[in-house]
Amino acid sequence: MVCYNCGCRLSEHDFCTSCGVDVALYKRVIAMSNRFYNDGLDKASVRDLSGAIVSLKQSLKFNKNNIEARNLLGLVYFEMGETVSALSEWVISKNLRPKKNIADDYIDMIQTNQSRLDAINQTIKKYNQALLYCYQDSQDLAVIQLKKVLSYNPKYVKAHQLLALLYINIEEWEKARKELIKCSQIDANNTTTLRYLKEVEHMLMPEEAAKNLTKKKSASDDIIRYQSGNETIIQPMHVREKKGVSSLLNLGIGAIIGLAIAFFLILPAKIQEAKADMNAELRVVSEQSDVKTATIDELQQKIQSMTEENKRLNEELTSYQGTDGNLRATDGLMMAVNSYLTNPDDIEAVAGYMEALEPQEGEEMNDTASFVTLKENFLLLVGEKLANHYYDIGYDSYKSEDYESAVPNLERAYRYNTTNGDALFYLGNSYRRMGNEDMAKEIYAKVMDEFPDTQKARDAETHLAEINNQN
Amino acid sequence: MIDFEEELKKFHPSLEVEDAEEAIYNEDLTDMADILIKIVEKAAKESEE
Numbered sequence: 001m002v003c004y005n006c007g008c009r010l011s012e013h014d015f016c017t018s019c020g021v022d023v024a025l026y027k028r029v030i031a032m033s034n035r036f037y038n039d040g041l042d043k044a045s046v047r048d049l050s051g052a053i054v055s056l057k058q059s060l061k062f063n064k065n066n067i068e069a070r071n072l073l074g075l076v077y078f079e080m081g082e083t084v085s086a087l088s089e090w091v092i093s094k095n096l097r098p099k100k101n102i103a104d105d106y107i108d109m110i111q112t113n114q115s116r117l118d119a120i121n122q123t124i125k126k127y128n129q130a131l132l133y134c135y136q137d138s139q140d141l142a143v144i145q146l147k148k149v150l151s152y153n154p155k156y157v158k159a160h161q162l163l164a165l166l167y168i169n170i171e172e173w174e175k176a177r178k179e180l181i182k183c184s185q186i187d188a189n190n191t192t193t194l195r196y197l198k199e200v201e202h203m204l205m206p207e208e209a210a211k212n213l214t215k216k217k218s219a220s221d222d223i224i225r226y227q228s229g230n231e232t233i234i235q236p237m238h239v240r241e242k243k244g245v246s247s248l249l250n251l252g253i254g255a256i257i258g259l260a261i262a263f264f265l266i267l268p269a270k271i272q273e274a275k276a277d278m279n280a281e282l283r284v285v286s287e288q289s290d291v292k293t294a295t296i297d298e299l300q301q302k303i304q305s306m307t308e309e310n311k312r313l314n315e316e317l318t319s320y321q322g323t324d325g326n327l328r329a330t331d332g333l334m335m336a337v338n339s340y341l342t343n344p345d346d347i348e349a350v351a352g353y354m355e356a357l358e359p360q361e362g363e364e365m366n367d368t369a370s371f372v373t374l375k376e377n378f379l380l381l382v383g384e385k386l387a388n389h390y391y392d393i394g395y396d397s398y399k400s401e402d403y404e405s406a407v408p409n410l411e412r413a414y415r416y417n418t419t420n421g422d423a424l425f426y427l428g429n430s431y432r433r434m435g436n437e438d439m440a441k442e443i444y445a446k447v448m449d450e451f452p453d454t455q456k457a458r459d460a461e462t463h464l465a466e467i468n469n470q471n
Numbered sequence: 472m473i474d475f476e477e478e479l480k481k482f483h484p485s486l487e488v489e490d491a492e493e494a495i496y497n498e499d500l501t502d503m504a505d506i507l508i509k510i511v512e513k514a515a516k517e518s519e520e
Binding site: 004022025029032061085088092125127135169 | 478490498508
């Protein structure tokens with residue numbers, strides 16, 4: 001305790017030892033404040049929160065600087081759900097004693113958690129809204145709002161009391177009793193709670209004595225309300241239950257309606273569902289079919305392309321390998337060259353190999369460039385000798401009238417030496433004597449073209465005219 | 472028997488968070504000690520006069 005005048009610590013004397021002012025009354029005022037604070041603390045410890053509030057307020061009336069009393073008052077308000085009142089007390093406490101004050105912690109507890117503060121504010125707003133509904137006679141809405149408030153803040157005593165009052169008004173005694181019991185658990189000696197509870201228990205007593213039997217008329221004449229155990233049963237007046245034929249009739253009508261509903265509502269839906277399933281399956285099958293068709297097309301295209309490739313490769317192989325004739329011709333040429341190199345005088349052997357170069361009837365020769373070059377170069381060496389060789393044989397055959405043998409040899413003789421006009425002339429004669437006039441005419445014409453102004457040409461012309469005259 | 476209307480009058484709206492500041496400012500913090508000090512000071516003045 002300090003002196004109100006100089007702030008010096010007071011002794012047991014009734015005056016200040018520092019400034020000398022009379023502090024007797026002042027000490028008694030402070031003592032009264034402390035006494036009320038102690039009383040408030042006792043009441044708060046036994047949950048008589050209303051009583052604690054009264055005592056603590058008295059304490060503060062005597063001494064506003066009683067920080068403990070103020071902080072405890074804030075705590076009591078907070079416990080009863082009056083958060084803003086609690087905050088007010090703690091803020092004032094902090095202003096009176098800024099340092100070493102537990103009110104700091106209490107304020108931080110609320111203000112640091114912004115969502116909690118918002119929830120508290122919403123709760124208060126809803127309570128005020130519920131009170132407004134009560135003034136506007138919208139009690140149902142008030143009940144709904146109060147239930148929401150209490151779900152957020154179950155310790156809000158005033159909300160419990162207001163809800164209990166509303167239940168009392170509509171004679172929901174049991175519900176009112178539950179709310180009031182919750183109130184008394186928070187604030188034991190609240191006079192409002194006790195008064196309501198007394199009223200409710202008074203109203204509940206007759207129902208408890210005759211639990212399963214009593215019926216009670218409600219304030220309205222249109223309904224009957226009675227308690228059956230824990231349940232409240234509300235039944236309209238003048239209602240008689242119909243029995244017998246009417247119930248059977250109702251049953252029949254219900255069955256018909258049920259069938260009609262099933263037929264018109266459920267069955268089409270089932271049919272639609274079945275159709276949808278079928279369509280889905282059909283779609284799946286179609287997709288599979290499409291996939292298979294696409295696969296078949298793809299495979300066919302592959303087959304075609306592979307066939308073409310095969311053909312191309314065969315052609316290529318053919319061009320590389322050649323026909324039998326090409327192979328034979330190549331071999332023949334090589335043999336001919338080899339024979340010539342081995343024995344240049346043995347023209348007969350060379351001729352024999354060179355005959356292999358000649359294509360057979362109906363055979364196509366695809367000579368390569370290198371083959372042609374080799375052949376031409378070889379013929380430059382042996383061509384004349386071959387021509388002479390074949391001419392000798394052909395002429396001998398011609399003279400022997402063996403025209404069948406003469407023709408091919410004389411032909412070769414001319415082929416290997418195109419300057420040998422005799423070979424050509426005798427070839428023509430051989431054709432003529434064989435009776436092949438067409439070839440004879442052709443050969444004679446060639447003689448005339450290639451060897452003009454020669455005896456052979458004149459003789460050829462003569463023979464040609466003879467043939468033409470015969471025809 | 473409880474009268475609903477009369478009981479309802481006893482219920483007042485609670486302070487919202489926005490109203491806290493004004494409530495704190497309007498709080499009358501005069502206590503017995505302040506009154507006593509004023510009385511003592513007044514008495515001292517009168518005795519001087």
